[in-house]
Amino acid sequence: QHTLLDIYAILQYVEILYPLLNILPSCPVLTNPNWMGCFTNNTQVCEVLYFTGVPVWLVHREEFIPPTMNIVQPVHLTYPDRIVKAVYMENGVAKPFPAI
Numbered sequence: 725q726h727t728l729l730d731i732y733a734i735l736q737y738v739e740i741l742y743p744l745l746n747i748l749p750s751c752p753v754l755t756n757p758n759w760m761g762c763f764t765n766n767t768q769v770c771e772v773l774y775f776t777g778v779p780v781w782l783v784h785r786e787e788f789i790p791p792t793m794n795i796v797q798p799v800h801l802t803y804p805d806r807i808v809k810a811v812y813m814e815n816g817v818a819k820p821f822p823a824i
Contacts, residue, residue, distance in 0.1 A: 744776040753777035767793065 736759075744753065752775050761779025764770050767790060773780040774794075781799075782789070789795065811818045 741776055741778065745772065748772065749775055751775075755779055 740756070755777050756779075759779055761781065762773065763781045763783055764773070765783045767782065767784070767788075770780050770782040771793070782793075782795075783801075786798070811820060813819065
């Protein structure tokens with residue numbers, strides 16, 4: 725399933741996004757609701773992705789956002805406070821869980 729989703733994403737990029745990146749539209753393309761989108765802290769990357777219809781979130785301090793940027797809704801980041809950071813131990817030996 726993972727490989728199939730990777731192939732599907734590459735095909736979507738080649739068929740839809742790549743042509744738009746070569747010739748940037750003058751007005752934003754409708755956002756594709758099936759795409760997850762991305763996070764970026766670069767305003768130029770944010771603008772290019774916005775114009776190509778990619779859902780994009782700009783992670784930036786408010787004072788550094790250009791006044792010409794269209795912001796739908798600002799979101800303040802929150803951090804979870806009860807994350808378990810301990811390593812699993814078995815008979816005194818660290819046994820980290822395998823990466824997925």
